[in-house]
Amino acid sequence: MRDRARMRDVAVVAVAQSHHVRRDQARNEVELLMPVLHEVKAAVGLDQSGIDFTCSGSTDYLAGSAFSFVATLDGVGAYPPISESHVEMDGAWALYEAWAKIQTGVADSALVYSYGKASPGSLRDVLSRQLDPYYVAPLWPDSVALAALQARACIDAGVTSVAEMAAIAARSRRAAADNPFAQIRGSDDPEVLLKDAEIAAPLRLHDCPPITDGAVAVILAAGDRARELADRPAWIRGIDHRIEAHALGVRDLAKSPSTRLAAEAAGVADGPVDLAELHAPFTHQEVLVRDALGLSDGVTINPSGGPLAANPIMAAGLIRIGEAAGRIQRGDANRAVAHATSGPCLQQNLVCVLEGGA
Amino acid sequence: MTDVVLPEALRDVEPVRSIRTPARLEYSFTAGEATSRFLRGIADKRILGERCPQCGKVMLPPRGSCPTDGVATSEQVELADRGIVTTFCVVNVKFSGSAMKLPYVCASVLPDGGDMGLFGLVQEIPFDQIRMGMRVEAVWVDDDELAPNLSSIKWWRPTGEPDAPYESYREHV
Numbered sequence: 001m002r003d004r005a006r007m008r009d010v011a012v013v014a015v016a017q018s019h020h021v022r023r024d025q026a027r028n029e030v031e032l033l034m035p036v037l038h039e040v041k042a043a044v045g046l047d048q049s050g051i052d053f054t055c056s057g058s059t060d061y062l063a064g065s066a067f068s069f070v071a072t073l074d075g076v077g078a079y080p081p082i083s084e085s086h087v088e089m090d091g092a093w094a095l096y097e098a099w100a101k102i103q104t105g106v107a108d109s110a111l112v113y114s115y116g117k118a119s120p121g122s123l124r125d126v127l128s129r130q131l132d133p134y135y136v137a138p139l140w141p142d143s144v145a146l147a148a149l150q151a152r153a154c155i156d157a158g159v160t161s162v163a164e165m166a167a168i169a170a171r172s173r174r175a176a177a178d179n180p181f182a183q184i185r186g187s188d189d190p191e192v193l194l195k196d197a198e199i200a201a202p203l204r205l206h207d208c209p210p211i212t213d214g215a216v217a218v219i220l221a222a223g224d225r226a227r228e229l230a231d232r233p234a235w236i237r238g239i240d241h242r243i244e245a246h247a248l249g250v251r252d253l254a255k256s257p258s259t260r261l262a263a264e265a266a267g268v269a270d271g272p273v274d275l276a277e278l279h280a281p282f283t284h285q286e287v288l289v290r291d292a293l294g295l296s297d298g299v300t301i302n303p304s305g306g307p308l309a310a311n312p313i314m315a316a317g318l319i320r321i322g323e324a325a326g327r328i329q330r331g332d333a334n335r336a337v338a339h340a341t342s343g344p345c346l347q348q349n350l351v352c353v354l355e356g357g358a
Numbered sequence: 359m360t361d362v363v364l365p366e367a368l369r370d371v372e373p374v375r376s377i378r379t380p381a382r383l384e385y386s387f388t389a390g391e392a393t394s395r396f397l398r399g400i401a402d403k404r405i406l407g408e409r410c411p412q413c414g415k416v417m418l419p420p421r422g423s424c425p426t427d428g429v430a431t432s433e434q435v436e437l438a439d440r441g442i443v444t445t446f447c448v449v450n451v452k453f454s455g456s457a458m459k460l461p462y463v464c465a466s467v468l469p470d471g472g473d474m475g476l477f478g479l480v481q482e483i484p485f486d487q488i489r490m491g492m493r494v495e496a497v498w499v500d501d502d503e504l505a506p507n508l509s510s511i512k513w514w515r516p517t518g519e520p521d522a523p524y525e526s527y528r529e530h531v
């Protein structure tokens with residue numbers, strides 16, 4: 001991203017998402033996703049033949065079956081054969097791949113989607129399978145326990161406090177009252193939340209994201225194609241992602257250096273930030289990410305409610321980009337930062353800077 | 359395997375050459391709306407496909423969409439429990455847990471009126487007489503054993519009708 005003059009202008013021109021729920025027992029993955037794909041294409045008046053590249057993000061470990069993403073391609077309309085790719089990552093990284101594809105000049109438009117149907121399995125255990133298979137995964141540390149280790153490290157380092165964490169939970173879920181797609185919409189006061197028992201010290205239930213079934217889709221377009229498709233495209237002015245070591249023991253869990261590096265490369269500090277959509281599934285992680293991004297106190301964080309209000313695994317990061325883009329498209333913001341994370345304890349982080357304007 | 363060189367302090371220790379870390383996860387499969395309709399039909403000895411409103415093809419088993427057009431299937435279509443062997447393989451390898459006598463034949467059967475084959479066994483005929491285009495019919499389990507899964511069709515057997523010409527099923531191979 002150093003040489004921006006040579007980059008193609010690429011924008012988010014449409015976003016759609018499902019109404020997120022704890023358990024969608026009636027529908028399979030393609031039935032969950034397909035209405036979202038139809039909605040996002042209809043928003044810009046395109047059918048699949050008008051889309052140059054399609055990229056999705058999901059994980060077989062949620063469905064418990066190999067190549068499960070091939071089944072959801074059935075909702076795309078992939079015939080005549082389309083140019084298509086998939087990442088076993090959050091959809092934010094599928095968007096990164098689509099953005100890179102458009103940069104090469106072989107595509108002017110892209111459909112990006114992701115979905116996570118966590119309800120068939122035990123999510124806390126499923127996520128333990130992403131850990132180092134020799135020394136950590138055999139111990140089956142679940143995702144909440146690992147987040148608790150990080151929260152403890154943050155509290156001990158003076159990064160945050162249980163009171164600030166409860167305030168983040170309450171603010172997020174109250175903000176979600178205005179988000180018709182959110183799963184948890186509303187909260188008790190922080191003082192009330194703090195009376196609950198810890199579920200994995202120092203985390204209480206309100207510090208943890210809900211378990212969610214949901215899907216999201218985004219359409220990207222370059223330059224004049226974007227201006228044709230949308231009145232106010234949300235231009236991607238910078239995007240970058242960085243990763244930290246797989247071994248938890250070699251990381252300082254009370255910092256997020258990969259977020260900081262991605263933020264520098266994406267140019268977060270190059271202008272004022274109106275709002276930020278942060279993929280910080282646990283309350284303490286919002287503080288880490290906010291600090292690593294260098295956001296000032298005045299920046300509105302997660303007006304959608306964020307992942308504490310709905311957290312479909314593999315989709316919640318792309319939803320952050322979609323929410324930030326949607327606010328720019330509606331004229332509620334002119335410059336926004338979206339963040340996505342992957343892996344345990346914020347191992348990998350993606351930062352995207354979006355702007356309105358011509 | 360290359361030899362493991364240990365530091366001097368561990369000279370008398372046996373090197374670790376492998377570890378076993380068993381992992382098991384349990385899932386509750388969500389069949390979905392369309393597949394649930396299909397499976398309930400199977401428990402009633404009925405084969406219910408679903409038609410694409412755009413291309414008109416009948417999906418089997420339906421998963422809720424037409425993979426060609428990416429739209430929801432809209433109309434349930436009851437198919438015959440007889441059809442054509444479009445392709446098959448002779449199984450000569452014993453799988454653990456299988457009580458099947460070797461060799462046996464696994465086939466894709468295109469029920470009349472459908473556009474996708476169902477996988478199943480072909481029995482009641484020597485394995486080396488089974489062929490593409492052969493007409494077969496479903497042999498269902500006893501009524502008290504019917505359940506919403508494809509085990510309700512024990513196998514397919516020849517009807518004795520003349521073979522279907524290749525042109526009639528070439529799209530479905």
